[in-house]
Amino acid sequence: MRDAASLSPLDRRIVNALQAGFPICERPFAAAAESLGIDEDTLIARLQALREANVLTRFGPLYDANRFGGHVTLAALAVPAERFDAVAEIVNAFPEVAHNYAREHRLNMWFVVAAESVEAVARVLTEVEARTGLTVYDMPKTREFFVGLRLEA
Template identity: 45%
Template sequence: MKTTQISPLEKYLINTLQKGLPLCESPFALIAEQINDQIANNTLSNMPKCNEQQVIETLNNLLQSGILTRFGPMYDAACLGGAFTLAAMDVPKSRFDKVANIINGLPQVAHNYERNHQLNMWFVIGTESQSEISDVISTIEMETGLTVLNVPKLKEFYVGLYFEV
């Protein structure tokens, strides 16, 4: 996967919004205000002051560029009647980017990561039904010619997932 440079504002927003969006009438204005307060208090550096519109535009740019694949709430798919699974693949280095693009192009796929292991590509498949997971796996295998290891959860643990950028 290629490495992408991001601005200090992009980094701040990715890190901050993973922890939640403020529940208020103007959450992006509040985020801009928090940034500006931290700059004024010298607790945040390397970033110019910003406003609500800049926060919104920056998030839109992150989505349009593909740096962020989605921005929104996380739902418990199982409680809503849906299903999800962890999946892994052994992808030849020479085909890694091409296979990643195929997989990332599927709306049911999220959290695609490269790992330093024989199974070097790991991702999550989320669907409306358990049977659709099998369909997505079949599609991936057909389009890539590679085998997908399906690793469904046996028990759920909440760990407060957070990936610092």
């Protein structure tokens, strides 16, 4: 298991710089490398190593789901402990379900549903209620104050 303490100073600089942005041009690694004061080959090699070490999940765009049309919501269930795994299996089987997290609370299962319309999301939630017999708490985002998702390496 890799953690921040084992990243070299160069890797740390790369991770921090490239979380902030990456040029969209023909030779983006060359351009990014130049602003880091290294060459293109070195940057690509370090990124490959960081990916193999699982520090990076991927390298690419972070989308704003709201700009796609469609609808996204966060839903929660209060699942009795002895049924938890069975209910997780039912919920995770829907292709519209993205993240699903167990959290410590009476509402102990939290999942994101994304589909092409409000109605399509509602159908999934209704179906989850029918198959589990549990009340779904539907909590779509009403305002977004901040999305950073950047972590200091």
